[in-house]
Amino acid sequence: MRHLIAAWLAMWCMTAWAAPLELVIATNEYPPYISTDPRQSFISELFDRIGKDMGVKFTFRFMPWKRCLVLLDARDVWAAVPFVVTPERLERYLLSDTLYARRAKFFYYDQPGRSWPGGYKDLAELRQFKIGGVAGYWYEDLFKAGGIALDLANNDQTNFRKLQVARFDLAIADENVGNYIIRTEFTQQSGGFHSLDTPYYRSENVMLVNRSPANAELLAKFNRVLDNLRRSGAYDDIVSRRKLVLLPVGS
Structure with missing residues (x-):
């Protein structure tokens, strides 16, 4: 025992x-x-x-x-x-x-003499704007199907740098990721970033x-x-x- x-x-x-x-x-x-x-x-x-x-x-x-x-x-x-x-x-x-x-939104940066809509009802309404995104992200095929060409970067950080220097008008990004990048990488310019009221996509x-x-x-x-x-x-x-x-x- x-x-x-x-x-x-x-x-x-x-x-x-x-x-x-x-x-x-x-x-x-x-x-x-x-x-x-x-x-x-x-x-x-x-x-x-x-x-x-x-x-x-x-x-x-x-x-x-x-x-x-x-x-x-x-x-x-x-x-x-x-x-x-x-x-x-x-x-x-x-x-x-x-x-x-989460949801994705369209971000923009203040440019003299430029204005952006508060929102939109259909993606086609944004064809007048140049839009930046990240290569290989989930939305690439959706934009392509809608006939909208994207200016593609390798990552979100580069995308927002291009947005800030007016390489394009709008940048598509996850809301929290976009806010994080603005807060951490653009501390002096953060007040110039905004987003359209209408979210683009929920996932x-x-x-x-x-x-x-x-x-x-x-x-x-x-x-x-x-x-x-x-x-x-x-x-x-x-x-x-x-x-x-x-x-x-x-x-």
């Missing part, structure tokens, strides 16, 4: 002190949503809370967006985040519940996970914890403290 008790205690100690399961997630710099700087990383804080309740550790690996999906497909990472929902992704991956819902961002029974079980637990954080108010506390403008999920 003593041997059995000793064996049980040894097993208990090994279990109690075992390191939590580590789940590696592919992502890219996209403050204020995700960043190596925790002060500008909403998702990092949210996932830390979720991981504690799940008993797992989430580790983020930063890389270009396209490589995130390459490593996900190769199963070199557990998940990729954040991504918008598309029919192809619904078919190919397991998708988490919505992490956050709900999720986490992508490869299909497998084990992943489905983990993801179901992830979603339950995320829902609990929303119901308890902890999710809104994080959003409020980080001064993000997010939309109600499912609205």
Whole structure:
């Protein structure tokens, strides 16, 4: 009996002190949503809370967006985040519940003698303006289908620099990302930036996970914890403290 008790205690100690399961997630710099700087990383804080309740550790690996999906497909990472929902992704991956819902807006910078509309009813009304965007972003095909050519940059920061020196009239960007760039990179000129009243696009961002029974079980637990954080108010506390403008999920 003593041997059995000793064996049980040894097993208990090994279990109690075992390191939590580590789940590696592919992502890219996209403050204020995700960043190596925790002060500008909403998702990092949210996932830390979720991981504690799940008993797992989430580790983020930063890389270009396209490589995130390459490593996900190769199963070199557990998940990729954040991504918008598309029919192809619904078919190919397991998708988490919505992490956050956001909107894109058209930003402009004051120019002498120029005026911009407060809003618009149809995208075609903006054809008179030169519009800047980022190559490879979700809206590129939508503009192309609408017959509107975009002046494309490699990233949002470059896009806003071009906007500020009047390379074009409007820049399309996620509302929180645009506000973050204006606040951090244009501190002296921030008062000259504005946005049209009419949002361009609403999207709900999720986490992508490869299909497998084990992943489905983990993801179901992830979603339950995320829902609990929303119901308890902890999710809104994080959003409020980080001064993000997010939309109600499912609205």
